[in-house]
Amino acid sequence: MKTHLLRLAATAVGVAIAATTAMAQERVVNVYNWSDYIDESILADFTKETGIKVVYDVFDANEIVETKLLAGGSGYDVVVPTAPFLARQIQAGVFQKLDKSKLPNLANMWPEISERLAKYDPGNEYAVNYMWGTTGLGYNIDKVKAALGDIPLDSWDVLFKPENAEKLKACGVNILDASDETFAIAMNYVGKDPDSKQAADLEAGGEVYKAIRPFVKTFNSSSYIDELANGDTCITMGWSGDILQAKTRAAEAGNGVKVEYVIPKEGTYMWFDNLAIPADAKNVEEAHAFINYLMKPDIIAKASNYVQYANGNLASQPLLDKEVLENPSVYPPAETVSKLFTISPYGPREQRVLNRVWTEIKTGS
């Protein structure tokens, strides 16, 4: 949440540069992806192979992408929205249908993931899955054990039970600032339908956070990676790959922080980040080439090995590092997958109720 202005400025500059270089008749693709979400050598390799220059820009919240897309003229050719946002954006007419004749590598995709994605994008007409993952708990394992003793850590109870959260307050508690996911998880935790849009259920989900609010230090969706890695935060609700990146960073820093990611046994939210082409994209041909390149098994395997997220590409699996493919937090076993849930997008009025309660929780009033 903290770098909107920086990102806006960077975007403006990026788009301006893209525009001027395009005039020089160079083939360009303007990509807008999540921060820390690719092995950057992939971009250089793509340029080497195709001669298409990649102007790569990043964001850290779906809301920013959505607003730019809805305003129109974003200047991007490939964007990577998360599924429920994707569904609403398709409805608003933001994207163009993919020309599947230009995407021969679609044959490599994982039917199970494409099928789940079809809930948001019927017929998989507009988007291709890039990565998918879960929202779970990230621990600084030593600090959490010191605070709570030897209790099982595979449950949302560790965070959501006020008596636990109170003991963790001193070492730093973070919660994602992504209202739709946080509520789905809390509603599931209290035994409601995670996809419910009923005000009463949303309130019940909100109560979970209100009870632990005094013990939460931050509500953050990007800088928590570093804060977990350097020991400022000891427990966070977070995205699987982010927490695994924190684990890697802590190991590299050699600061003695041991980070673990857990998918809680009550089940959690499963999300999909997907490649799509805006309706007003200028470099449609190049956008298809880029998406097709990312569906090459070796390329997407390289990306997954780097960011430690599972991808939607079945053919890439033999090429993945063992630590990634056999890590149950990245590629969960079927039994865990059966407990993962997805949610449908919120309507405008429901979103208002949701964000109103969320603001109330965050500001502590």
Place this chain on the structure above:
Amino acid sequence: MAEVTASPHAGPARWLVVAVPYVWLLLFFVAPFLIILKISLSDTAIAMPPYTPVFEGFGAIGDFISQLDFENYAFLAEDPLYLRSYLSSLRIAAISTCLLLFIGYPIALAMARAPTSIRPTLVMMVILPFWTSFLIRVYAWIGILKPEGLLTLLLQAIGILGPTEQVQIFRTDTAVFIGIVYSYLPFMVLPLYAALEKMDATLLEAASDLGCPPWKAFWKITFPLSLPGVVAGAMICFIPITGEFVIPDLLGGAETLMIGKTLWTEFFGNRDWPLASAVAVLLLLVLVIPIMIFQNQQQKVR
């Protein structure tokens, strides 16, 4: 006078000079404001752009106007969140402005009383931070204030904090005040300095000759004469601080409630451009009132 009117080119040229600021104002203030006002009277929609009705030319202007309504403003009045955000912003702006005045006034006074030869250097030093990007300077404060940051290291080194203790300022209102005061200090010091520097030093001499103690001379002479500078500095700081978004977002905690942040949520989180526009229009009104007071004040001073 006769010469000016006699010249055939003076008329249009003079009009052009006068017109430039008005055209500027029209293009970059009035026109955007009217667009925002129009959106604030529309309804949200799942579309591009995400509101309806969209202006489609003057032919359908009757239909267009009939679809506008004030329900967004009614909603702002219904939900106490918006009132609390406005009040909280005004509170933070008021406290910051007072702090700025307390810190800025002695600095400006010292500058104005310094020998004439070094004054330009002092003014330069006040302006110097502007040579670095504002955003980078605020980020630097994160490095100073965060728990394992420079401030903790310093206090640990001189023994005020124990080796395991850390300062807990980052992501609190205190950090927001530090960031605001730091960022806006030049805007307070410069108008104060301009007012104080113009002051006639012989007035203070006369007061002292007549037996007035320095502190009394300050309150009777220096301060009243510097009032235009105080008002100008306070307004220049208060107005933008009220709408401040970057500093509270980077340094403030989750409980820092400001209208800029509420507006952000409406615009990005709720995708409710009409309501966000209504918040912005109301914010403008909240800010126009102080400007009018300021104008009045200026009139009286003259």
